[in-house]
Amino acid sequence: MAKNYEKYTLEELITDEDFICWVKYPTQELDEFFQTLIKNNPSQAKLIHTAKLAVQQLAIASKQDAPANEIPVIWTDIEETLTQAPAPRAGLRISWKYLTAAAAVILLMGIGYWLNTRNMSASVYTQLTSNSAKPIKEVVNTSTEIMSVTLPDASEVKLQPNSRLSYNKSFEGDLREVYLSGEAYFDVKKNAKIPFVVYANGLVTKVLGTSFSVKAYEQDKQVSVNVKTGKVSVYAQKSPQTLDPETKGIVLTPNQQVIYTKENEQLARTLVAKPTILLNKQELLQFAFKDAPIDDIFEALEKAYGVEIIYDKEIMSNCRLTTSLTNETLFEKLDIICAGIEATYKLIDAQIVITSNGCN
Structure with a gap:
């Protein structure tokens, strides 16, 4: 987060989305960031504490179903709570403009979080089971x-x-x-x-x-x-x-x-990250090659792992290799083979694509 929080005012903190997200929906990354900020800037610790309390109070207020004429009373209660908090800034008064802006951000974030975690995913399972x-x-x-x-x-x-x-x-x-x-x-x-x-x-x-x-x-x-x-x-x-x-x-x-x-x-x-061998131990003994054509080696890998290996047979017709492939993973085997014939490979749609300029 490329933000200069060291110079943020109280009003800027309580209307900052990343700060609000840390207070309401903390992740390990956000918590580590703001805890480091507090540690490295002790002079800002009191301000951050007060802003955090303000966001918490605003979050509570944003969930209240109150008549319009009672809203000013809610904001007054929030400011009174903040002024009674431990180690607040002297003469704390937060502008209505910032209180309203912060509440709007908190409310929108809360709605978005609820929709993402409830309606967009949990309801899929719930709706299917309830409609069975x-x-x-x-x-x-x-x-x-x-x-x-x-x-x-x-x-x-x-x-x-x-x-x-x-x-x-x-x-x-x-x-x-x-x-x-x-x-x-x-x-x-x-x-x-x-x-x-x-x-x-x-x-x-x-x-x-x-x-x-x-x-x-x-x-x-x-x-x-x-x-x-x-x-x-x-x-x-x-x-x-x-x-x-x-x-x-x-x-x-x-x-x-x-x-x-x-x-x-x-x-x-x-x-998958670690493809498993589909052959038995006896069949694996065949993975020892002596001056073998690359066709034979790729064919053995395809059979062992059930994968498709794509390469230019004409260009690689002269490629031969002596190697023993037993305990390595599929990708380790590919690394060894490609290093031996000066080739490279990549995964495309579950297929292994070999690129080579051929062998002399």
């Missing part, structure tokens, strides 16, 4: 440990702390529907006749039988789904432009994930 045509059961994990939940079809869910899960009690009908707010890992029983669907704060994940994780906390701006086994179809729930929103979605395979941004309803596919 079938009787549902809710499980809430208020503990600090992962909770195991067995669904009516014997599918298993690992529910993270501070998460809630609702589901149809019987799973009868055309769909096995589950509603999630928070984070959970799903191990779904196969049933081709009755697809398994997870609704998670604006994102829909549809599967027949697979294992995957969903992270969809109400306060987060994004929802993510990553697949461990099988395939899932992921799409945004809000798609009034099309009768079949699934056609606008993304199909995920193992080691892939999708990030859904709630604000603009955008889906972005990529690889």
